[in-house]
Amino acid sequence: TQLLEQSPQFLSIQEGENLTVYCNSSSVFSSLQWYRQEPGEGPVLLVTVVTGGEVKKLKRLTFQFGDARKDSSLHITAAQPGDTGLYLCAERNSGGGADGLTFGKGTHLIIQP
Amino acid sequence: GAGVSQSPSNKVTEKGKDVELRCDPISGHTALYWYRQSLGQGLEFLIYFQGNSAPDKSGLPSDRFSAERTGGSVSTLTIQRTQQEDSAVYLCASSLARRSEQFFGPGTRLTVL
Numbered sequence: 303t304q305l306l307e308q309s310p311q312f313l314s315i316q317e318g319e320n321l322t323v324y325c326n327s328s329s330v331f332s333s334l335q336w337y338r339q340e341p342g343e344g345p346v347l348l349v350t351v352v353t354g355g356e357v358k359k360l361k362r363l364t365f366q367f368g369d370a371r372k373d374s375s376l377h378i379t380a381a382q383p384g385d386t387g388l389y390l391c392a393e394r395n396s397g398g399g400a401d402g403l404t405f406g407k408g409t410h411l412i413i414q415p
Numbered sequence: 416g417a418g419v420s421q422s423p424s425n426k427v428t429e430k431g432k433d434v435e436l437r438c439d440p441i442s443g444h445t446a447l448y449w450y451r452q453s454l455g456q457g458l459e460f461l462i463y464f465q466g467n468s469a470p471d472k473s474g475l476p477s478d479r480f481s482a483e484r485t486g487g488s489v490s491t492l493t494i495q496r497t498q499q500e501d502s503a504v505y506l507c508a509s510s511l512a513r514r515s516e517q518f519f520g521p522g523t524r525l526t527v528l
Binding site: 342343344345346347390394395400401402403404405406407408 | 419446448457459462463465470471506508513514517518519520522
């Protein structure tokens with residue numbers, strides 16, 4: 303199981319601005335998932351990326367998987383207060399009977415009106 | 416349909432006491448996962464069930480932690496002789512099958528005084 307590094311740890315910006323958050327590892331990801339978590343709730347899956355260089359869009363959110371599959375980014379265009387939350391990247395555990403997810407520590411995002 | 420539910424939503428206990436946390440997965444989901452989320456460590460995998468068996472217990476931090484699942488449905492996570500470092504939010508997730516999308520419950524916030 304590898305270590306997932308997320309940056310920045312905290313980000314506070316004004317409504318309407320653009321932002322990018324990152325997830326990196328020293329090892330190759332088999333696949334990578336992005337989640338969003340709001341206070342008092344569990345994480346909710348946003349997207350899964352599998353292929354190096356893959357780009358997926360979800361409304362104003364754009365997810366990119368690095369060509370070497372060691373990094374991923376999440377870009378939000380024209381951020382809105384509803385985008386506030388904890389953004390987590392995760393990789394599925396593997397090997398033998400293993401399952402479950404290994405998460406990064408997340409980016410705490412605050413969008414101020 | 417109903418999502419994953421967890422009870423209690425909050426639990427305050429004294430150091431040294433035992434606690435039981437309950438998870439009701441989405442009906443028909445065969446895989447069930449427990450995670451722990453704390454400020455310092457982020458979101459950590461604890462244990463994975465497929466049906467009633469637990470092929471992956473690799474994340475349980477000590478032998479004070481145990482979990483069971485009966486009837487392929489409800490699961491209970493038990494922490495014996497609680498310590499202050501056990502204070503965290505305990506999250507449960509379920510998925511239709513192994514390696515399918517995981518759906519998280521709202522968590523149980525455990526505070527050990």
